[in-house]
Amino acid sequence: MSPVRNIAEADRMAPSPFEIVEGIRRLKQEKNAVILAHYYQTPEIQELADFVGDSLALAQAADSTDANVILFAGVHFMAETAKILNPQRTVLLPDLDAGCSLADSAPPEKFQAFIAAHPDHLVVSYINCSAEVKAMSDIICTSSNAVRVVNSIPLDRPIIFAPDKHLGAYVQRVTGRELLLWDGECEVHVEISIDKLKLLMGKYPDAKLIAHPECTPEILAEANHVGSTSSLLAFVQGDSARTFIVATEAGILHKMRAAVPDKILIPAPAHANNTCACSECPYMKLNTIEKIHAALLHGSPEIVMDEPVRERAEIALRRMMQLG
Numbered sequence: 037m038s039p040v041r042n043i044a045e046a047d048r049m050a051p052s053p054f055e056i057v058e059g060i061r062r063l064k065q066e067k068n069a070v071i072l073a074h075y076y077q078t079p080e081i082q083e084l085a086d087f088v089g090d091s092l093a094l095a096q097a098a099d100s101t102d103a104n105v106i107l108f109a110g111v112h113f114m115a116e117t118a119k120i121l122n123p124q125r126t127v128l129l130p131d132l133d134a135g136c137s138l139a140d141s142a143p144p145e146k147f148q149a150f151i152a153a154h155p156d157h158l159v160v161s162y163i164n165c166s167a168e169v170k171a172m173s174d175i176i177c178t179s180s181n182a183v184r185v186v187n188s189i190p191l192d193r194p195i196i197f198a199p200d201k202h203l204g205a206y207v208q209r210v211t212g213r214e215l216l217l218w219d220g221e222c223e224v225h226v227e228i229s230i231d232k233l234k235l236l237m238g239k240y241p242d243a244k245l246i247a248h249p250e251c252t253p254e255i256l257a258e259a260n261h262v263g264s265t266s267s268l269l270a271f272v273q274g275d276s277a278r279t280f281i282v283a284t285e286a287g288i289l290h291k292m293r294a295a296v297p298d299k300i301l302i303p304a305p306a307h308a309n310n311t312c313a314c315s316e317c318p319y320m321k322l323n324t325i326e327k328i329h330a331a332l333l334h335g336s337p338e339i340v341m342d343e344p345v346r347e348r349a350e351i352a353l354r355r356m357m358q359l360g
């Protein structure tokens with residue numbers, strides 16, 4: 037039998053996307069599972085999820101669920117956050133390689149040495165970090181509440197802000213507080229090209245630029261609005277402009293296009309000539325409907341964590357959740 041015929045037969049036998057999604061729906065019921073997805077997931081994953089949101093909303097959704105199983109369609113630190121809040125529930129991540137360059141920029145041993153060198157500082161960590169780093173922190177923040185979290189700290193307390201130096205610099209500008217910044221960044225947001233962006237702004241002079249605070253300071257300085265993924269989505273809905281240039285990962289465009297079908301949404305261009313001329317997070321995009329199906333079927337890959345680490349990380353995380 038020829039290999040071509042074998043491939044054709046295998047294709048005929050492989051379940052269709054429709055069958056996979058049906059299978060996921062069945063498994064969700066059988067296992068009492070909930071699917072939480074970030075805005076950077078593919079449209080098909082966002083469509084099948086029970087809840088889609090930014091990091092803060094996803095943490096809140098994980099905290100309030102009564103499902104036995106949480107399947108996290110996002111990256112590792114997000115699924116870890118769900119586990120920190122739900123030690124008694126099973127938390128699944130469809131692909132354990134779905135990491136985050138920003139979280140990886142703060143290895144726990146180096147971070148430990150950094151905070152030990154500044155014992156008088158309070159440690160504010162962006163949620164995009166490992167459970168170990170959360171456990172070393174005093175309070176966690178996300179892009180939607182970083183300003184509020186820093187403003188909640190007494191003025192006489194020096195602050196370490198980690199791991200994103202661009203979000204940190206932005207919070208520093210907005211709050212007027214001096215922050216000791218860890219030198220980390222997101223490989224996806226720093227890939228957005230200010231030169232190409234300026235060309236685009238010249239071509240669309242009426243467009244408003246909206247940007248995620250993980251972008252570089254040059255981009256944030258040009259932006260009409262800076263905010264988390266949820267905040268960017270709310271801005272295009274509430275603002276009267278017809279055209280927006282969107283400086284964040286392209287996955288957000290799915291919900292934006294559905295929310296404002298009559299508006300023009302242009303993804304900010306990346307430096308490299310990648311296929312979609314936009315910014316895509318390679319870690320977020322590791323999740324697929326096939327892997328979600330397999331994870332629900334086998335109850336794996338599962339997030340497991342050292343209990344003492346989880347307990348300490350939960351204290352820092354709950355301080356943030358109380359602030360909202």
Ligand code: 13P
Nearest residue numbers: 090091092178179264265
């Ligand atoms: P949001 O919390 O704004 O959704 O950001 C998550 C993230 O990883 C941005 O790169």
Ligand code: SF4
Nearest residue numbers: 136137138222224317
């Ligand atoms: Fe991490 Fe950047 Fe991907 Fe967000 S977009 S998950 S910060 S690598």
